[in-house]
Amino acid sequence: VAHCEADVNNNTPVEVVAKNPVPDFKWHVLWEFVKPQLFTLVCAVVLAFGAAILNIQIPLMLGDLVNVVARYLRENTGNYVHEIRGPALKLLGLYGIQGLLTSGYIVLLSRVGERVAADMRKTLFASLLRQDVAFFDANKTGQLVNRLTADIQEFKSSFKLVISQGLRSITQTVGCFVSLYVISPKLTGLTVLVLPCLVGAGALIGSFLRRLSRLAQEQVAKATGVADEALGNVRTVKAFAMEERELQLYAYEVDKSCEMNENLGTGIAIFQGLSNIALNCIVLGTIFAGGTLISSNEMSPGDLMSFLVASQTVQRSLASISILFGQVVRGMSSGARVFEYLALQPTIPLSGGGRIPYHSLTGRVDFMNVSFSYPTRPGHQVLQRFSLTLPPSKTVAIVGESGGGKSTVASLLERFYDPTSGVVMLDGLDIRTLDLCWLRSQVIGFINQEPVLFGSSVMENIRFGKPEATDAEVINAAKQANAHGFITGFPDGYNTVVGERGVTLSGGQKQRIAISRALIKNPSILVLDEATSALDAESERVVQEALDRATRGRTVLIIAHRLSTIQRADLICVMSNGRIVEAGTHVELLSKGGYYSDLIRRQRAEGQK
Numbered sequence: 001v002a003h004c005e006a007d008v009n010n011n012t013p014v015e016v017v018a019k020n021p022v023p024d025f026k027w028h029v030l031w032e033f034v035k036p037q038l039f040t041l042v043c044a045v046v047l048a049f050g051a052a053i054l055n056i057q058i059p060l061m062l063g064d065l066v067n068v069v070a071r072y073l074r075e076n077t078g079n080y081v082h083e084i085r086g087p088a089l090k091l092l093g094l095y096g097i098q099g100l101l102t103s104g105y106i107v108l109l110s111r112v113g114e115r116v117a118a119d120m121r122k123t124l125f126a127s128l129l130r131q132d133v134a135f136f137d138a139n140k141t142g143q144l145v146n147r148l149t150a151d152i153q154e155f156k157s158s159f160k161l162v163i164s165q166g167l168r169s170i171t172q173t174v175g176c177f178v179s180l181y182v183i184s185p186k187l188t189g190l191t192v193l194v195l196p197c198l199v200g201a202g203a204l205i206g207s208f209l210r211r212l213s214r215l216a217q218e219q220v221a222k223a224t225g226v227a228d229e230a231l232g233n234v235r236t237v238k239a240f241a242m243e244e245r246e247l248q249l250y251a252y253e254v255d256k257s258c259e260m261n262e263n264l265g266t267g268i269a270i271f272q273g274l275s276n277i278a279l280n281c282i283v284l285g286t287i288f289a290g291g292t293l294i295s296s297n298e299m300s301p302g303d304l305m306s307f308l309v310a311s312q313t314v315q316r317s318l319a320s321i322s323i324l325f326g327q328v329v330r331g332m333s334s335g336a337r338v339f340e341y342l343a344l345q346p347t348i349p350l351s352g353g354g355r356i357p358y359h360s361l362t363g364r365v366d367f368m369n370v371s372f373s374y375p376t377r378p379g380h381q382v383l384q385r386f387s388l389t390l391p392p393s394k395t396v397a398i399v400g401e402s403g404g405g406k407s408t409v410a411s412l413l414e415r416f417y418d419p420t421s422g423v424v425m426l427d428g429l430d431i432r433t434l435d436l437c438w439l440r441s442q443v444i445g446f447i448n449q450e451p452v453l454f455g456s457s458v459m460e461n462i463r464f465g466k467p468e469a470t471d472a473e474v475i476n477a478a479k480q481a482n483a484h485g486f487i488t489g490f491p492d493g494y495n496t497v498v499g500e501r502g503v504t505l506s507g508g509q510k511q512r513i514a515i516s517r518a519l520i521k522n523p524s525i526l527v528l529d530e531a532t533s534a535l536d537a538e539s540e541r542v543v544q545e546a547l548d549r550a551t552r553g554r555t556v557l558i559i560a561h562r563l564s565t566i567q568r569a570d571l572i573c574v575m576s577n578g579r580i581v582e583a584g585t586h587v588e589l590l591s592k593g594g595y596y597s598d599l600i601r602r603q604r605a606e607g608q609k
């Protein structure tokens with residue numbers, strides 16, 4: 001498989017998906033998805049096979065019909081309607097059954113395709129959600145979403161097409177060839193000489209046209225990308241008065257794609273023209289050659305008719321097999337891309353491990369000699385033998401210049417990553433031995449600098465912290481977070497839809513909903529990652545008030561940018577280059593006159609500017 005182990009450390013091997021453009025297609029994985037649909041699939045195959053067999057019969061029956069007509073014309077005796085009724089009715093019946101079989105297998109096949117695709121989507125999504133944060137650092141979201149949508153879509157259509165058309169085309173080619181041979185070995189010999197050359201030439205031109213089409217599509221995507229970027233960043237474009245330039249960029253790409261598509265159109269036109277001529281010539285040639293055979297009494301007119309129809313079927317089938325070949329390749333590579341991610345195992349399993357009963361949990365955290373580098377940047381050591389204790393029910397703040405590793409400390413506590421060396425302990429136990437799901441959902445409350453709300457109601461957003469919470473619990477959490485007031489001020493109250501395409505909330509309001517969401521878990525440990533740095537003074541005051549209340553009785557880690565908010569912390573640590581360079585209370589550190597008082601002085605000076 002396309003995994004490689006980044007040798008960043010000894011105790012946490014991190015799997016990173018290698019940039020292998022063509023992962024292997026695994027048939028056994030496909031089998032797992034197809035197995036539950038096997039019965040339906042077999043029925044579909046049987047029906048499709050039946051339809052194909054009838055398609056072989058139809059030309060032969062047509063021949064019988066023509067023979068009746070020819071005989072009537074020659075002899076001009078008997079009752080035309082009477083004689084033709086038998087074969088005609090038989091043919092009609094055949095048409096009917098063929099139509100039924102066709103509808104039947106399409107219905108069944110689309111059922112198989114859709115269910116397999118739905119299963120794949122759900123399994124893939126589950127597999128993606130299970131991965132740890134390092135995986136998402138290494139893979140772009142857009143690409144992951146693409147596997148869920150485009151790749152599975154492509155795989156599904158290829159799957160359906162290959163089974164329906166592939167089966168039909170192969171059966172028809174073989175079957176019709178047999179009937180061709182039975183009707184007239186001589187004429188068949190002639191066809192065998194001519195047909196492959198034509199089909200080969202067609203396939204060659206076809207693949208050239210497909211390449212043109214792919215290039216043209218890529219060009220369209222490029223043009224769309226330009227528009228997308230400009231529209232997505234329209235404020236920046238406007239702020240620099242760059243509308244004209246963006247238009248020029250877009251126009252250039254659109255013109256190029258227009259030209260490429262026109263060339264493609266011309267190519268298709270020539271191809272169609274040539275193949276029409278070739279196919280018509282084949283008909284003419286067959287009638288000509290067949291005519292000589294009829295005149296020497298080696299063949300009846302009906303046989304010629306059957307031969308013509310059957311050879312047309314062979315042509316069509318061969319052409320569709322050549323197209324299917326490309327489809328098989330595309331489908332398999334889409335499938336392989338999906339399967340690649342299905343097989344991934346997270347290095348940090350979500351469940352398993354011990355739990356500490358709620359009443360005996362004190363919430364003491366120790367970082368002991370922790371060194372860490374991000375899996376995506378193995379050479380860059382972010383923390384170096386970092387040690388810190390968060391005493392139970394105390395507030396510890398980490399300050400320092402940005403990029404110093406403060407947020408990384410919080411990520412390690414949440415176990416988004418495991419340390420390269422050293423341990424993080426909760427109540428004296430290595431957190432790697434604890435149940436991760438329990439740790440995140442019940443022990444640690446996390447409040448981020450830029451709170452993310454989902455596109456649902458306020459109620460649901462707060463309940464995200466504890467899915468089984470009652471309405472009363474939600475309201476209680478909102479009250480603790482100073483959010484109840486503004487929420488009840490909305491016309492729809494707690495049912496107000498927020499997030500994308502919902503009501504726009506101010507930064508302070510979002511923050512308070514995020515605080516409610518963290519508090520509803522009643523966590524023993526609270527991590528605040530620069531929770532107030534993006535707010536104006538008034539919002540900051542209300543949010544700060546909520547936070548002061550929320551932090552009471554809990555072990556709190558504050559990752560701070562604004563020094564004003566952490567002066568009352570029990571311990572302030574100054575971080576620089578991955579280690580703590582100074583620690584103490586606000587007063588202690590000020591009187592020391594070191595890094596901290598320097599930071600304070602600098603921030604004051606910035607404030608006065």
Ligand code: ADP
Binds near residue numbers: 382409
């Ligand atoms: P701070 O919170 O003090 O600003 P961070 O902990 O965010 O610092 O970052 C410390 C260092 O780690 C920085 O050099 C940053 O570029 C790097 N870093 C942060 N997050 C990641 C990540 N997900 N992948 C790779 N490097 C990262």
